[in-house]
Amino acid sequence: MxxxxxxxxxxxxxxxxxxxxxxxxxxxxxxxxxxxxxxxxxxxxxxxxxxxxxxxxxxxxxxxxxxxxxxxxxxxxxxxxxxxxxxxxxxxxxxxxxxxxxxxxxxxxxxxxxxxxxxxxxxxxxxxxxxxxxxxxxxxxxxxxxxxxxxxxxxxxxxxxxxxxxxxxxxxxxxFHIETNVKMRSYNPTKKGHPKQIKKAVQAITKAKKLVIYSGGGIVLANASELLTQLVETLNAPCTNTLMGLGGLSGTHKNFIGMLGMHGSLEANKAMANADVILALGARFDDRVTNNVKKFCPNATIVHVDIDPTSISKTINAHIPVVGLVDIVLQQILDELTETQFSPDKTALEQWWQEINEWRAVDSVSYQQDDSKIKPQRVVEAMYKITKGEAYVCSDVGQHQMFAAQYYPFAKPRQWINSGGLGTMGFGLPAAMGVKLAFPDSHVICITGDGSIQMNIQELSTCLQYNLPVVIVTLNNRSLGMVRQWQDMIYGGRHSSSYMESIPDFVKLAEAYGHVGIKIDRLDELDSKLTEAFEIKNRLVFVDICVDEKEHVYPMQIKHGAVDDMWIKKGVKA
Amino acid sequence: MRRILAILLENEPGSLSRIVGLFSQRAFNIESLTVAPTEDESLSRITIATKGDDKVLEQIVKQVNKLIDVIKITDLTERSHVERELLLIKVLAMNDKSRTEVKRITDIFRGSIIDIGKQVYTIQLTGDADKLNAFLKTLAHETEIIESVRSGCVGIARGEKALRV
CATH class of the missing domain: 3.40.50.970 (Thiamin diphosphate (ThDP)-binding fold, Pyr/PP domains)
Known part of the structure; x- marks a missing residue:
């Protein structure tokens, strides 16, 4: 034959x-x-x-x-x-x-x-x-x-x-012939970290008096979350996650000091600025983290672990570069710590944590909810409670993205899904659909705004065809919130093209696509109606929540400043 | 500082455009670029002359290396190396005086006249960029340059060191 x-x-x-x-x-x-x-x-x-x-x-x-x-x-x-x-x-x-x-x-x-x-x-x-x-x-x-x-x-x-x-x-x-075990002479990515560099890294870490672990999306991609947690606990070090790295260390872990960067917590940015050693794991010193690179952590020795050599010393010079897969390198670091019989300097650690706890006490990630309009942060907190912190949260891009990152502490990696690098509006709904396909029995939320949701809203039709009952939570502020915030803060309050005068009736729109629509515009009905939304298991629910349009995302780094130069609240500097 | 990078890569459609695209995308400078297949036709060799400080050069080398079809890249200027460029130039040679002078200069620079027209000489010269520049400058004093073309530099390390798979 x-x-x-x-x-x-x-x-x-x-x-x-x-x-x-x-x-x-x-x-x-x-x-x-x-x-x-x-x-x-x-x-x-x-x-x-x-x-x-x-x-x-x-x-x-x-x-x-x-x-x-x-x-x-x-x-x-x-x-x-x-x-x-x-x-x-x-x-x-x-x-x-x-x-x-x-x-x-x-x-x-x-x-x-x-x-x-x-x-x-x-x-x-x-x-x-x-x-x-x-x-x-x-x-x-x-x-x-x-x-x-x-x-x-x-x-x-x-x-x-x-x-x-x-x-x-x-x-x-x-x-037909397929070779699934691919070999290429021009492409052989490094896996293990160089032993000499590992030794140097461990020396720096163990000598540090003020160590911060700064971990990014690489931890999530490499499934290195458990090893990261092990390292954090072995060193009893403070750990901050980037926007892409949230869930890498649990948001409820006692050593977690919050997200860092533009809308990061005061304690995370202060810890970075005051650190003597920064251990960067699968993070790339993005401009939304560093603020002004010239003022970035001048006193810190930087240990940078990354799989991509181009990420190392691209924006911030690394004193100890380690190229390798972050899970393998973490294991190498842990082994080296065991071999050198590491024991933490308790006095130094205690002093360091005391400093950090003082910054923590400022409670920089907080807001005031009065009786009138629903605060967007309040919605994220309600979402967290109802889903017991276990939902997949897929975000669009804008203020709601930052509120979700700040107020939904992710316990596990891959739970937080957002376009961090490119900042693509319209990402949230289709991303949530992809997640729901993979995990039909889990709560999958698309957190979005009245701007972002309209950038791929046609997919509501796909959701019906393939029965993808995600919960869409729209923080509707009748404007492009993040644009408006910058216009308020930097452009003299001139709201050039950031105000939407013809927002559709999302409830009717959801119904037209064959889904359930729920509108929430009163604080006293927020919890009950949101709970109701999450109880509907077999149909997509579009929750349109009318939130305070004047709310800004705080804290916020001050442009051209150091990593810890921040506005804590309107008009209040750190 | 001027650097000469030698790159060995898969000779596949699109390989060159990835290199060129990378340089423009990341705002790296290209002074000259030459490319041709090697004796092993599955490979191409590119020589790029570029400028940049140590930090920029580190990024260039890393970014080029990151391209999937690049096998190796080396900075020839880091070590002792040989650098050559080819110049073809057409100059006005109207009368005996200018013909003699052009021939004399060409000989001094160890170039050769490879074609003659009624009123023009075409000259070939190889050397490093500095020699070619000096030749051009000298010629320009004597006669009118009608047309010139330079290949961009190619380079190779001295001694045993080699760029190969």
């Missing part, structure tokens, strides 16, 4: 099955119809039909952030592919493993400005980890396997695979 031959489209499907893909997110169109036909004839994975390709990328992204698996997107050539660009950039900035299969016009037409032709590999070049132009049927399986390997290994990221129509059609067939 001769070896069976397959079309390119069949190979795409067979490769995805071989790589244990369970869901792909996409939208059909001319150049990928052969793949859709092949998908129709298989049962190994499910295809989720979105209403806009951008949402497909965010859904795949949310799915990946919650599960750790590679998110897979399928889009047609031209507009289908370009609609993915924002989602690819979102995944790139937050190092999320994703594979985008993009259709292309037939090879013979490439370069002719054919119908629905764009150079998607070119368009996406600055925002992908890598990309492939597929040109031969027989190459498809191994290119897809390579794409998965690259997306997932090292510092994860999105990979684009361009598939021209002529290598997918029934006329062209080839033998």
């Amino acid at each position: 001769s070896t069976p031959l397959f079309t390119g489209a069949e190979m795409v499907v067979k490769a995805l099955s071989a790589l244990d893909v369970k869901y792909i997110f996409g939208y059909p169109g001319g150049s990928v119809l052969d793949i859709y036909d092949a998908i129709f004839q298989q049962n190994d994975f499910e295809h989720i039909l979105v209403r806009h390709e951008q949402a497909a990328t965010h859904m795949a992204d949310g799915y990946s952030r919650a599960t750790g698996e590679v998110g897979v997107v399928l889009a047609t050539s031209g507009p289908g592919a370009t609609n993915c660009v924002t989602g690819i950039a979102t995944a790139y900035m937050d190092s999320i493993p994703m594979v985008v299969l993009a259709g292309q016009v037939a090879t013979s037409l490439i370069g002719d400005d054919a119908f629905q032709e764009t150079d998607i590999v070119g368009c996406s070049r600055p925002i992908v980890k890598h990309s492939f132009n597929c040109r031969r049927v027989e190459d498809i399986p191994n290119i897809i396997a390579k794409a998965f390997y690259i997306a997932k290994s090292g510092r994860p990221g999105p990979v684009v695979v361009e598939l021209p129509k002529d290598i997918l059609i029934p006329e062209n067939k080839a033998k």
Whole structure:
């Protein structure tokens, strides 16, 4: 019997099955119809039909952030592919493993400005980890396997695979062979930290009198949360998480001093500014953390652990760089501590914690709720109580994102899902849908605002089709809150285009899409109505909450200042 | 400070555009760039002349290395190395005097006249950037430069040190 031959489209499907893909997110169109036909004839994975390709990328992204698996997107050539660009950039900035299969016009037409032709590999070049132009049927399986390997290994990221129509059609067939154990001579990411650097790092850590552990999204991506907790407890050190790292150390852990950075807690930013050693784990000294780099922690020795050498000494110079996977490096550090029979300097630690507790006593992350309008922070606290802190919280971008980060202490990694790097409005709802697919029995919240939700609101239709009963909590302040806050603080209160005069009736809109809508505009009904919303298990509930439009996010770093130069409240400096 | 980077990478479609894209995306400077396949056709070698302080150069090297199809990158200027560039230049050579003078200068610089027209000489010269600049300057005193093209520099380390897979 001769070896069976397959079309390119069949190979795409067979490769995805071989790589244990369970869901792909996409939208059909001319150049990928052969793949859709092949998908129709298989049962190994499910295809989720979105209403806009951008949402497909965010859904795949949310799915990946919650599960750790590679998110897979399928889009047609031209507009289908370009609609993915924002989602690819979102995944790139937050190092999320994703594979985008993009259709292309037939090879013979490439370069002719054919119908629905764009150079998607070119368009996406600055925002992908890598990309492939597929040109031969027989190459498809191994290119897809390579794409998965690259997306997932090292510092994860999105990979684009361009598939021209002529290598997918029934006329062209080839033998199917896939090598899932990928080896590449040009790509071998480091895993272990260099032993000499580990020794140096441990020496610095153990000599420190004022150590801070500053941990980021790398801890979440590397599933290193338990090892981080172990290190924090061994050293009894204070630990701050970045926006991307929330849940890396439990938000309720006694050593957790809150998020740091622009809207971080006073104690976190003060601890950073006063530290003599900073141990950065899977964090990248982003400008939303450092504030003015010239004034950043001048007295600290910086130990920087990261899988990506380019992240090290990019903005802040690292005194002791360690390149490696953060879980492996954490284990190496813990082993070295055991070997050197480390015991903490109790007096120094006690003094350090005393200082920190004084900053803590300022209670910088707090607000005043009076009898009138509902404060947005109050909503997040209610959400926390009702879900017992166990929900997946997927956020859009703006004030609500910061309130959620500040007032919902995440106990576990992967529970907090937000576009931290790119800051993509419209991310929240599709991301929540991706999470709900993976965890149908968990509470999945999309916390959003009246601005962000309208950037991908069409996906309410997808939610009905695939029965994805997420809870949408909209902090509705009738304006683009974060823009308005900056205009209040920096632009003399001139609200240029930050006010929305024609916000739809979200309750009716939700109902029109076949869901449940609940409006809350009185403080005395907040808890009861929100509880009611979370009790509805089998239908999507859109909760539209009218909150105080004048509320600002505090604390807030003062522009061009040091990491701990902050406004605690309106007009009150730290 | 001027640096010469040698890069060995997979000879695949898009490899060069990733390098060029990276330099513009991250606002790194390119003074010259040359590229060609090596004796092993699956590999390309790029030489980039760039400028930057130590911090910028560290980022350039790391960022280039991070590209998936880059196999190796080395800063040739860190060690003893040989650097060469090719110049082809067409100059006006109208009368005996200017022809003689152009020929004399070309000989001094160890260049060669590779083509002659009714009123022009075409000259080939190799050397480092400094030599080529000096030649151009000298020629410009004697005659009119009609056209010139430079290859951008290529470089290789001296001694045993080699950039290979």
